[in-house]
Amino acid sequence: MLTTTRSVRKRLDLTRPVPMGLVRECLEIALQAPTGGNAQGWHWIVVTDAARRKAIGDYYGRSWRRYYDSESSAGNLFQDDPARSVAQRRVSDSAAYLADRMGEVPVLVMACITVPGGLPEGNQAGLWGSLLPAAWSYMLAARARGLGTAWTTLHLAYEGEIAELLGIPGDVRQGVLVPTAYYTGETFRPASRQPLDEVLHLDHW
Incomplete structure (x- = not known):
């Protein structure tokens, strides 16, 4: 399951x-x-209302169009590596497909976390490390039950607008938006990744 989610x-x-x-x-x-300190500061917003899903989808689509034209978009990465650039174009193509249809996905799950006093300065790994593993666990559980998901964050460009739409309090920040639906097909397999020895460092860099 871990290698085919x-x-x-x-x-x-x-x-x-x-x-x-x-x-x-x-x-x-x-x-x-x-979750750090067993604080359990997470909150989960499950959006099934058609009008709210469409509104979130519209915000997501706007953000996608800006991202697509940027140098950091998936389709523009690794253009000097023929093998990887082909995979990147596939990722970009499928991401564009989802961006056009985000508001039609039956369930949108938003993982959020309470942040009293606002986001901390400097490294925020401790904060987000108390939310994002839970979101990944949700995606694994969904996979085991015949549901497909995708990790998306482009909605965060409109975090304030979406917070107002959903009534999210000011001390709660959004971490990830996970579109959730039954999937079609059963051909999931491990993805192509860099060899471990290219990214593994023993005792020092």
Whole structure:
């Protein structure tokens, strides 16, 4: 399961409803993830209302279009490496497909965390490390139950607008938006990755 939980974009079933009970099962598992100081400051917003999903999708689409034209977009990376550039174009193509349809995905799950006093200065790994593992656990649980997901953060360009739309308090920050739907097809396999020895450092860099 760990090696075949892929970002599902083109193969999300946009027409099949997802039972809330199934989403709750996945979130119950997510709550078993580690959290700094056992603070459990996470909050989960599950959006199924059609109008709110469309509004979030519109914000996401706006952000996607800016990102797509930037040098850091997936399709513009590794252009000097023919093998990797082909994979990057596939990623960009599927991301564009999802961006055009984000508001149609049956369930949008937003992982948030309480941040009293605002975001800390400097390295924020401790803060987000208390939320993002739980979001990944949710995605793994969804995979085990026939649901596809994708890790997305482009909505954060409109974090304030989405917070107002959903009534999110000012001391709660959004971490990731996870579109969730049944997936079509069963051909998930381990992804092509850099060899371990290219990124492994023993005792020193």
